Amino acid sequence: MKNKVKKQISGFSEIEKEIEILRKHALDRSVEKGQVSQIIHRLHPRKLNLAVSEIHPETGSAKTFRLVSQDHYLPPFQAGQYINLFLDVNGILTSRPYSISSSPCQTAYYDITVRRIKNGFFSNYLLDEIQPGDVFQSTSPAGYFHHNPLFHGKDLVFIAGGSGITPFMSMVREATDKKLDQQIHLIYGSQQDDDIIFQKELSERESSHANLTVTHVITEPSSSFSGYKGFITAELIQTVLAGTNPADKMFYLCGPEAMYGFVLSQLEMLGIPKRRIRVEIFGPPEDITAHPGWPETIQKEDWFQIRLSQGRTFEAKAGETLMNSLERNGITLETSCRSGVCSLCRTKLVSGKVFHPAGVQIRKSDRRYGYIHPCTAYPLEDLELMI
Amino acid sequence: MVDYDAVVIGAGNGGLTAGLTLARAGVKTLMLERHNIPGGCATSFVRGRFEFEVALHQLSGMGTESFPGPLRSMLNDLNVIKDLEFVQMENLYRAVIPGQMDITLKADRGQAIQALKAKFPQETSGIDGLFDLVWAFCNQWVHVAIMRDPEASPEKYPIYFQYALKDTQTVLNTFLKNPLLQSAVSIYWSYMGMPPSRLPFGDFAIIFWAYTEFKPYHIKGGSQALSSSLLNAYMEAGGEVRFNCGVRKILVENNRTKGVVTDQGDEISTQRIVSNAGSYSTYVDLIDREHVPEERWRELGARTIGTSAVTVFLGMDAEPEDLGIRETTNFITETTDNDLAFATFKTLDSPKAMLFTCYDVDDPDFSPKGACQGAIVALAYSEPWLSIPTTRYYETKYRYAQDMLNTLYKVFPDCKNHIEEMDVATPLTHMRYLGHPGGAIYGFEQSAKDSELFLDSASPIEGLYHAGAFTGMGGFQPTLMSGQSAARKVIRALQK
Numbered sequence: 066m067k068n069k070v071k072k073q074i075s076g077f078s079e080i081e082k083e084i085e086i087l088r089k090h091a092l093d094r095s096v097e098k099g100q101v102s103q104i105i106h107r108l109h110p111r112k113l114n115l116a117v118s119e120i121h122p123e124t125g126s127a128k129t130f131r132l133v134s135q136d137h138y139l140p141p142f143q144a145g146q147y148i149n150l151f152l153d154v155n156g157i158l159t160s161r162p163y164s165i166s167s168s169p170c171q172t173a174y175y176d177i178t179v180r181r182i183k184n185g186f187f188s189n190y191l192l193d194e195i196q197p198g199d200v201f202q203s204t205s206p207a208g209y210f211h212h213n214p215l216f217h218g219k220d221l222v223f224i225a226g227g228s229g230i231t232p233f234m235s236m237v238r239e240a241t242d243k244k245l246d247q248q249i250h251l252i253y254g255s256q257q258d259d260d261i262i263f264q265k266e267l268s269e270r271e272s273s274h275a276n277l278t279v280t281h282v283i284t285e286p287s288s289s290f291s292g293y294k295g296f297i298t299a300e301l302i303q304t305v306l307a308g309t310n311p312a313d314k315m316f317y318l319c320g321p322e323a324m325y326g327f328v329l330s331q332l333e334m335l336g337i338p339k340r341r342i343r344v345e346i347f348g349p350p351e352d353i354t355a356h357p358g359w360p361e362t363i364q365k366e367d368w369f370q371i372r373l374s375q376g377r378t379f380e381a382k383a384g385e386t387l388m389n390s391l392e393r394n395g396i397t398l399e400t401s402c403r404s405g406v407c408s409l410c411r412t413k414l415v416s417g418k419v420f421h422p423a424g425v426q427i428r429k430s431d432r433r434y435g436y437i438h439p440c441t442a443y444p445l446e447d448l449e450l451m452i
Numbered sequence: 453m454v455d456y457d458a459v460v461i462g463a464g465n466g467g468l469t470a471g472l473t474l475a476r477a478g479v480k481t482l483m484l485e486r487h488n489i490p491g492g493c494a495t496s497f498v499r500g501r502f503e504f505e506v507a508l509h510q511l512s513g514m515g516t517e518s519f520p521g522p523l524r525s526m527l528n529d530l531n532v533i534k535d536l537e538f539v540q541m542e543n544l545y546r547a548v549i550p551g552q553m554d555i556t557l558k559a560d561r562g563q564a565i566q567a568l569k570a571k572f573p574q575e576t577s578g579i580d581g582l583f584d585l586v587w588a589f590c591n592q593w594v595h596v597a598i599m600r601d602p603e604a605s606p607e608k609y610p611i612y613f614q615y616a617l618k619d620t621q622t623v624l625n626t627f628l629k630n631p632l633l634q635s636a637v638s639i640y641w642s643y644m645g646m647p648p649s650r651l652p653f654g655d656f657a658i659i660f661w662a663y664t665e666f667k668p669y670h671i672k673g674g675s676q677a678l679s680s681s682l683l684n685a686y687m688e689a690g691g692e693v694r695f696n697c698g699v700r701k702i703l704v705e706n707n708r709t710k711g712v713v714t715d716q717g718d719e720i721s722t723q724r725i726v727s728n729a730g731s732y733s734t735y736v737d738l739i740d741r742e743h744v745p746e747e748r749w750r751e752l753g754a755r756t757i758g759t760s761a762v763t764v765f766l767g768m769d770a771e772p773e774d775l776g777i778r779e780t781t782n783f784i785t786e787t788t789d790n791d792l793a794f795a796t797f798k799t800l801d802s803p804k805a806m807l808f809t810c811y812d813v814d815d816p817d818f819s820p821k822g823a824c825q826g827a828i829v830a831l832a833y834s835e836p837w838l839s840i841p842t843t844r845y846y847e848t849k850y851r852y853a854q855d856m857l858n859t860l861y862k863v864f865p866d867c868k869n870h871i872e873e874m875d876v877a878t879p880l881t882h883m884r885y886l887g888h889p890g891g892a893i894y895g896f897e898q899s900a901k902d903s904e905l906f907l908d909s910a911s912p913i914e915g916l917y918h919a920g921a922f923t924g925m926g927g928f929q930p931t932l933m934s935g936q937s938a939a940r941k942v943i944r945a946l947q948k
């Protein structure tokens with residue numbers, strides 16, 4: 066609208082005068098340069114520069130790494146959240162998410178607890194090579210596997226398998242240190258009774274806090290072990306929770322891939338509705354070709370050509386995630402969860418076909434326009450990616 | 453030789469329509485977006501089996517195929533309408549003050565008047581009077597502001613010139629006595645983030661009239677479907693885009709743009725830049741102080757940054773009707789005193805006005821079968837959130853959201869027993885994802901002094917153009933259209 070016209074609106078000149086006064090005594094906004102990113106940085110820095118301050122052996126197969134900030138500041142986190150560690154492993158810049166096992170009451174450091182696993186490319190490198198004083202980068206804490214007081218309630222059942230204890234350790238530490246109004250049952254499955262991570266601390270916390278009970282379940286018990294043996298079955302859960310209504314509780318699951326399917330079926334047998342179950346992400350499956358929906362005609366060792374829009378091409382194995390193949394070829398994408406849910410690695414597939422296992426969280430419109438999450442995508446043909 | 457004819461900073465609503473308009477005109481364009489997904493506010497995120505809508509509640513300006521509104525016409529021009537499916541909403545809204553009032557207005561002038569008269573039979577003439585004024589005002593506004601009648605004058609269009617800048621509350625008082633009735637009619641003030649006492653009547657009239665005449669809409673797949681279709685069309689038209697690539701600096705020489713430097717340190721030369729970063733961030737964060745004329749600092753310093761919001765996203769394992777949810781759009785307020793409600797937005801106390809949208813009412817496909825999603829939104833300024841120590845941020849966020857949920861449960865008690873997923877966004881979340889000062893979702897405040905009539909969105913730096921909420925009114929339709937209009941200016945300049 067022309068100024069000449071505007072000026073005839075009743076009340077216009079009064080507001081113009083007001084603006085004139087405001088301009089005369091204007092704030093100098095240029096001093097606010099960088100303020101927005103500073104504010105956000107306090108809660109969600111893009112990257113953390115960490116150093117290993119101590120390494121503490123937990124069991125014969127597991128160690129805790131105490132990580133401190135090189136920038137003198139670590140953002141707060143919610144018990145159960147993880148950080149994604151970036152590391153150069155034998156010439157490949159890659160990353161893996163690890164739950165923080167220390168309490169959120171303590172932000173001078175983050176602890177991560179790592180257990181040796183068969184063919185564990187990253188974990189075993191951490192256990193064998195990393196020394197106090199070593200430095201690396203990580204994302205800031207993320208993830209949704211934490212207590213949400215708005216609807217989780219106060220009656221919580223934690224079901225852990227092996228190193229899946231780490232997020233629960235943070236939750237237990239917080240709840241007992243802060244004396245939170247929560248009733249926690251921890252059902253903790255381990256392979257052997259002499260290899261239980263945090264066993265001593267858990268038993269100490271259990272004996273000094275009436276609102277925490279810990280039940281160990283051992284699959285390969287020694288002859289002297291007198292507790293629960295075998296798997297975490299519906300029957301066992303019911304026995305542990307005797308006298309209470311399981312449907313009033315919130316169940317949390319974290320452990321190895323094989324545990325999820327089994328325990329979820331047991332919870333279903335107990336009539337636990339889906340909305341009362343929280344499941345932690347667990348990375349790409351160990352053998353994608355065994356996954357429902359995988360095309361029979363394609364083998365793990367089939368190789369396909371990956372072409373990038375920037376012009377490079379390389380070969381990738383069908384049985385390996387595209388993110389891993391990209392990293393082997395020197396291309397590191399933004400990523401946090403490496404489990405298909407955070408969507409940071411979202412990439413446009415220009416041509417070709419990939420396989421995403423069920424549970425990978427891709428937006429409807431991304432499916433339509435061909436965007437994939439390379440952290441959990443496997444090539445089924447020659448591909449072109451917009452990278 | 454420049455790298456690109458034009459660079460678009462930010463793939464929000466304004467950036468996307470700017471980019472698409474440029475690419476379709478054959479302008480060699482690069483779009484830079486610091487996040488990994490297009491849309492800015494117009495986006496979604498996935499939790500469990502739900503894809504949550506982040507920002508869109510009621511799309512305005514669509515109209516029908518036979519009576520297209522301005523937004524439908526633009527999406528037609530941009531050739532993306534074929535990729536999208538729109539669902540017309542039957543109602544403007546349901547307005548509830550628990551224990552005091554509960555009324556639903558259909559998106560139809562006659563039926564809305566009828567519903568109001570049935571609840572407030574003593575005020576029939578006032579209701580007629582107000583509706584007559586709103587429609588008469590908008591008719592005149594179309595002639596003055598849209599068709600730009602060269603003979604526009606207070607004599608020819610007296611209602612427009614008299615009422616455009618009057619405050620809404622004064623006008624409401626002239627026609628309506630019962631504060632409940634005033635609330636029922638004026639609740640769209642919260643879409644503007646300004647209480648009726650500070651909201652220009654012109655802006656209120658236009659929003660009420662436009663939703664009634666052009667109808668409120670929902671997009672199948674949510675606002676992300678729109679953002680993704682715009683980006684797809686942009687790329688098909690030859691536009692280039694880089695995600696995870698923010699702009700660190702706009703290069704200026706002799707008062708004209710020369711290029712941009714990305715966060716990764718790449719220098720890209722161009723003579724034309726459309727910034728969807730908002731005028732505040734563009735000048736304060738992206739351009740060296742000495743290149744911004746003093747006059748622009750005064751202009752920015754006189755403006756007030758607008759409101760942000762707190763949103764509680766709910767995924768529930770029941771159909772809307774099982775939860776007693778019959779309307780998509782539900783305004784729940786706890787007082788008829790809108791100034792008081794507005795005052796709560798500047799505190800961490802329980803907000804006294806909020807919106808609850810359940811998308812599945814009008815679009816049963818929005819969530820998986822047997823489930824639905826809702827969003828509770830309360831407007832909130834960032835200041836009190838900025839004073840919380842970081843160690844207390846999460847507990848504050850949950851405490852605040854619990855207050856909002858308690859209000860929701862007064863109207864929809866069954867929601868409480870069906871929650872499967874929930875997340876909360878605060879002004880700090882908006883700040884993080886939008887990069888705007890104060891996490892502002894509508895740009896500058898929508899008071900008279902910061903309204904479109906008094907905003908000069910033309911840049912004093914040659915080659916720089918602005919798109920997005922900071923150029924005028926906030927919301928989907930205005931920001932989408934601002935991008936097209938900025939791109940047209942670039943195209944004209946390139947043709948010279």
